[in-house]
Amino acid sequence: MINKRRSTAVLVGLLAATAMIGPGPAGADDETGEPAAEPPKVELVLDVSGSMRARDIDGRSRISVAQQAFDEVVDGLPDETQLGIRVLGATYRGKDKKQGCLDTQQIVPVGPVDRPAAKAAVAGLRPTGFTPVGLALRSAAQDLGTGSTARRIVLITDGEDTCAPPDPCEVARELAAQGTRLVVDTLGLAPDEKVRRQLLCIAGATGGTYTAAQSADELTGRIKQLVDRARDTYTATPAVVGGGTACDGAPLLAPGVYSDREAFSEHRWYRVPVRPGQELRASVSVALDRPVNPDYGVLLRATAPDGRELVRGVDAGSGRTDVVSAGLRWSAAEEEDAASAEPTPGGTPAARTVCLVVSNSFAARAGTRAEPGMPVELTVDVVAASPAPDGPDLGRGWVLLLLLTVAGLVTGLLAGLLTRWWVATWREN
Numbered sequence: 001m002i003n004k005r006r007s008t009a010v011l012v013g014l015l016a017a018t019a020m021i022g023p024g025p026a027g028a029d030d031e032t033g034e035p036a037a038e039p040p041k042v043e044l045v046l047d048v049s050g051s052m053r054a055r056d057i058d059g060r061s062r063i064s065v066a067q068q069a070f071d072e073v074v075d076g077l078p079d080e081t082q083l084g085i086r087v088l089g090a091t092y093r094g095k096d097k098k099q100g101c102l103d104t105q106q107i108v109p110v111g112p113v114d115r116p117a118a119k120a121a122v123a124g125l126r127p128t129g130f131t132p133v134g135l136a137l138r139s140a141a142q143d144l145g146t147g148s149t150a151r152r153i154v155l156i157t158d159g160e161d162t163c164a165p166p167d168p169c170e171v172a173r174e175l176a177a178q179g180t181r182l183v184v185d186t187l188g189l190a191p192d193e194k195v196r197r198q199l200l201c202i203a204g205a206t207g208g209t210y211t212a213a214q215s216a217d218e219l220t221g222r223i224k225q226l227v228d229r230a231r232d233t234y235t236a237t238p239a240v241v242g243g244g245t246a247c248d249g250a251p252l253l254a255p256g257v258y259s260d261r262e263a264f265s266e267h268r269w270y271r272v273p274v275r276p277g278q279e280l281r282a283s284v285s286v287a288l289d290r291p292v293n294p295d296y297g298v299l300l301r302a303t304a305p306d307g308r309e310l311v312r313g314v315d316a317g318s319g320r321t322d323v324v325s326a327g328l329r330w331s332a333a334e335e336e337d338a339a340s341a342e343p344t345p346g347g348t349p350a351a352r353t354v355c356l357v358v359s360n361s362f363a364a365r366a367g368t369r370a371e372p373g374m375p376v377e378l379t380v381d382v383v384a385a386s387p388a389p390d391g392p393d394l395g396r397g398w399v400l401l402l403l404l405t406v407a408g409l410v411t412g413l414l415a416g417l418l419t420r421w422w423v424a425t426w427r428e429n
Contacts, residue, residue: 038147039080041110042227043140044070047157049089052127054158058216062158062189063127069220070122074115076224084110084143085118088136089129100130101163106143131159134166137202141175141182150181154226158189160198168198172205173289177261177372181238184208185226187219205289207323207375238377243268247305247355255381261373262286264362272380273351276332279385283327284358287375293363300326301357310354330354331385356380
């Protein structure tokens, strides 16, 4: 899914749903119109496999640098954050790969942090076994549970998964396809191209980020930044919605944030009621969670129910290459609203339906899976219209012609007088 990232991916402020005549639109918030107030949840997933013994970060072992970073992060953890810690490859010392690939445990449960206990648990870790990254990610998602709060996994590893299946990239796509707001950020401790590609894939599938940490300071600073970011992202999980194949019968949306999936080169339709005097603002982000051909794009359009295009969105570049976004804003002219909006029994004009169309021109590379569709995040807002200030009214028809004629005569007269004065002055001097 999309964080949206994401990114990114910036979301406009959301309004409570406006009461409308006819069937009620789908809503992204709870029954009160307010997001549920839950604390941010984060789980740190640390690789403790045998390769973490390598002493190539500031002359120290990778595991000791990671332990120091964890201590500093725990000490500076915001009080409202619920933190959990899971490890992989930390206990099994044997050679049986089947058993070693089940080696992942949660050593600190997600919740308010007991700082001394958490630091002691991490300090006792010793590099041991295999690297079941996919299994650890799936287990970490279960540790974080469900709810309306955004959840974040921070994966720190120095190697690629040695236990697939499950492939960690496929696990990340599986988690994103569940429609939950789960972001996986990855930190790589080894300058290895295969590891980098795998961690990029995991992060991209969920709208997260990838960072290569080559020093203790880099690792500590990045973990702190990601934990803090959990407070600045979504406070509620986007509502899952399925776009239609045409405007007729497409889901009716209230202001909010929604998640969906869109296949390659597909069009998905949604409907939004907009009253006279209101302005529709919408944005869409599509996460590139798998390899695609370099020529691609996302188009967001607003159309009338009869298919007439009202406005076409523009690209919203965020500097990221794993998310493509577009946005638009539209409001009807007063005379158009007055002509098209039928009054309700209460005397107020009825809302007119605007169709939002999300289209993409993605093409998968050879060998890339087409299913599930690409993660889509759609933001919808309806606010009071803010028309541009009116310019001075110069009139129409004969009045405008007369005004222009007078202005031309006055301009010519002034130009002639100035020219005569300049010529006379020049001759005297």
